[in-house]
Amino acid sequence: MTSTVDTTEGLTERLARHIVRVAETPPSPHDTEVVRRLLLDNFIVSLWGMTRPAATEIADWTKRFAGSGSSPVLGRDWLVDPSIAALVHGTAAHSFELDDTHNSTASHPGAAIIPAALAVAAEPGRPLTRDEWIAAIIAGYEAMALVGEAAGGMAAVHRGFHPTSLFGAFGAAVTALTIRALRAGVALDPALVVKTWGLALSQPSGSMQFSVEPTGGEVKRVHAGLGSHNGVRAADFAALPAVTAPRLALEGTYGVAASFGAAPRDALSDKHLQDRQIYGLSLKPYACCRLFHSTIDALAIATDGFTVGTADLIDILVTGPTLIAEQHMTPAESSMTAQYSCPYVVSSTLAYGPTAYDSYTEEYLDDPTILSIASRVRFEVDAELERTHYPEHFATAVRLTYADGTVRAAEVVDSVGTAQNPMSVNDIRAKADGLARHGLTGVAARLTSILWDDAAQQAELSTALQRESLTLLGPSSHPG
Incomplete structure (x- = not known):
């Protein structure tokens, strides 16, 4: 009997070939500028994340892996396997709800891709040029976003899965593969990408259960770290010939x-996805779920820049997509639920302003002003707003x-930080202002200087972030 092999190129293979083309394309000056902004943003929000207990405890936990590799652990003075370093950095980057967002998949690519890029670049071998490293980052963002689009985008959230950890492994794996291929001086093989995605398929993680329980949600911070870790591990296993994997990871x-x-779709044929995915990302000026950034901007408009008081405010109605009613009305009994809770986000913003990041920490959960305002907040689904804009635009009204x-x-459709209403470099730098309260001053200026230095290579960028993390956490962060 003669067996036949189906040689028709499927969705997974077509997307893998596209990703290889992206990885092999030298970054343009515009690409480089965009990635510099993404790196500045990621570095700042990762430092914010390292002020959170969950991130620092996981960093301490990695001491058992000290000496297992050459990748530095953020905020610690030991070196580990790159997958472990990526776990810590990814967790930190996602730990203050300030990381970049791919709106239509509701994922946070930077928190999965950039940690993998730094960790794998620290492996022994030829130093990467800045452009090589940037190309690997761009390819990772492209992969994570388009795999998410091909798999139905926001459908994953509605089915109860967190896209950052789910799709993050696919993107982080591509970044790891690209760096290793560049370092070895070989072409990235689409078949290797397909195999690696088959391995990533067996590592999905990240339930949305955290969004409907008032406590116990700190695991959500770890989701990005898991995505980054799992992607690096998938790339590791892809080099093992005996560890085979399915070819049809997507479809x-x-x-x-x-x-x-949802039903798989050919993301490459979507005219809305023709540009590089790094061009369409949203950055976060506010430390809460991206869904509420338009709400905060609408509050700013309605209150003339927060100059109108709240004492005589008797009713606060927020309207927007169904997802808010499903996953974002949980009482705020932890920092995580505060950042995901519509009533808390609205009340915290009206009480202390939109950039008081520390108002989402445990110290403020029982704040009488916040609680008083929160008791007046209601939410209603706006079917027309949802039908017209969601999920490409997280529009809400107040x-x-x-x-x-x-x-x-x-009503605001495109909040500050979206591709349609972007943040400037100075806006990104301002996200670091509050770190002074945690003992780290001048960090934005130092990071900007090194990131925009045309002569600086990849290793210097990694060193700069590590130096800032050690300064932030101090000698006590290095338990023996």
Whole structure:
């Protein structure tokens, strides 16, 4: 009997070939500028993340792996296997709800891709040039976003899976593969990408259960770290000939689309996805779920820049997509639920302003001003707003009613930080201002200087972040 092999190129293979083309394309000056901003943002939010207990405890936990590799652990003075270093950095980057966002997949690519890029680049061998490293980052972002799109995008969230950890492994794996191929001086093989994605398919993680329980949500911070870790580990195993993997990781009967998302679709044919995915990302000026950034901007409009007081405010109505009703009305009994809770985000913003990041920490959960305002917050689904804009645009609206009958209302489609309403470099730098309260001053200026230095190579960028993390956490962060 003669067996036949189906040689038709499927969705996984087509996407893998596209990713290889992206990885092999030298970054343009515009690409480099975009990635510099993403790196500055990631470095700052990762330092914020290292002020959180969950990130520092996981960093301490990695001491058992000291000496297992050459990748530095963020905020610690030991070296580990790159997958372990990526776990810590990814967790830190996602630990203050400030990391970049790919809106239509509701994922946070930078928190999975950049940690893998730094960790794998620290492996022994020829130093990478800055452009090589940037190309690997761009390819990782492209892979994570397009795998997410191919698997149904936001459908994963509605089915209860967190896209950052789910799709993060696919992107981080591509970044790791690209760096290793560049260092070895060989072409990245699409078949190796396909195999690595088959391995990543067996490592999905990240339940959305954290979003509907008032406590116990700190594991959500770890989701990005798991995505980054799992991607590096998938790339490791892909080099083992005996460890084979499925070819149809995306469109297969039990592939990522069927198991976690919606019907697979050819993301490469979508005219909205023709540009590089790094061009369409959103950065976060506010330390909460991206869904509420338009709400915060609408509050700013309705209150004339937060100059109108709240004493006579009797009703606060927020309207927007169904997902807010499903996953974002949980009472804020932890830092995580505070950053995911519509009533808390609105009340914290009205009480202390939109950039008081520390107002989402445990010390503020029982704040009487926040609790008083939160008791007046309601949410209603706006079907028209959802149908017109969601999920490409996280549009919401607010209506504030005062005791004298005055009503102030505003609607925002594209919040500050989206591709349509981008943050400037100075806006990104301002995210570091509050770190002074944690003993780290001048960090934004130092990071900007090295990131925009055309002569600086990849290793110098990694060293700069590590130096800042050690300064932030001090000698006590290095337990013996």
